[in-house]
């Protein structure tokens with residue numbers, strides 16, 4: 213019985229969907245944690261995959277049009293330069309799919325406010341106000357932040373996604389999405405597919421310049437695409453301890469080793485570990501890291517620069533992606549409108 217179930221689930225085609233909030237400039241951590249695994253998955257023939265730029269979500273945190281525009285462009289160019297297969301997958305911008313805000317509204321009308329009150333992002337923002345001694349716990353909190361999980365649910369339900377690969381911080385949003393979809397199906401009819409979260413514990417998390425997790429909010433990131441010289445300089449800035457060349461070094465909790473490991477083959481990793489045991493100097497270790505990264509990133513960087521210089525190419529790819537996506541979203545909205553009495 214269990215084997216049968218397992219076989220069935222292996223035989224059923226999965227629909228993968230994930231969104232990338234367009235804020236900031238893509239860095240090594242984004243690549244290793246999200247971009248690389250998604251691109252690898254996009255090349256697996258039997259799955260259908262949807263990848264999109266969550267640019268409506270970016271408006272929640274940024275009210276600066278220039279940086280919204282820039283980040284959108286940089287992130288799109290990064291995915292394409294890194295080799296996303298846009299024939300096999302559907303790659304689009306959230307804001308090019310007008311059915312998404314439509315569905316967001318309809319879902320809002322059946323989402324319990326109390327459910328949203330419990331969202332971590334909203335609760336965290338309120339707690340910050342309380343901690344800062346503000347009289348109003350909702351100070352500076354927008355409806356965008358509050359509704360964030362509903363918009364995200366619309367993103368997912370629109371394309372009948374069955375698997376949603378996300379980071380741990382998004383698990384609660386997926387639970388909310390399932391709740392909302394189940395409620396819709398219960399009240400109206402079985403239109404929405406209940407998605408499953410897929411948290412990959414194996415995806416490498418890398419540390420940043422200061423030794424903490426590489427994250428935009430810590431300002432410790434190493435951008436993925438910098439001119440070679442600048443890139444090298446950045447790597448040389450990684451914080452290390454004061455051990456001298458000749459002294460054996462620990463590979464544990466070491467940023468240089470950590471990043472190296474995320475990009476190297478296992479043979480390269482063990483050779484690098486030997487270098488550490490033999491007392492490689494930090495300058496030399498960083499140089500080796502630079503060379504490893506440079507070998508993998510130089511070519512996509514050229515592609516990236518080309519795409520950044522010719523935004524019309526990216527635009528064309530995204531428009532084609534939106535057209536492909538809208539075949540699905542128009543159909544879903546037709547079913548939803550019919551179900552709720554708006555047809």
Ligand code: TRP
Pocket residue numbers: 229230231232233266269363364367368376377378379382
């Ligand atoms: N909120 C997600 C994040 O910050 C991005 C996102 C938006 C998303 N919509 C989505 C992820 C739908 C998966 C599915 O990481």
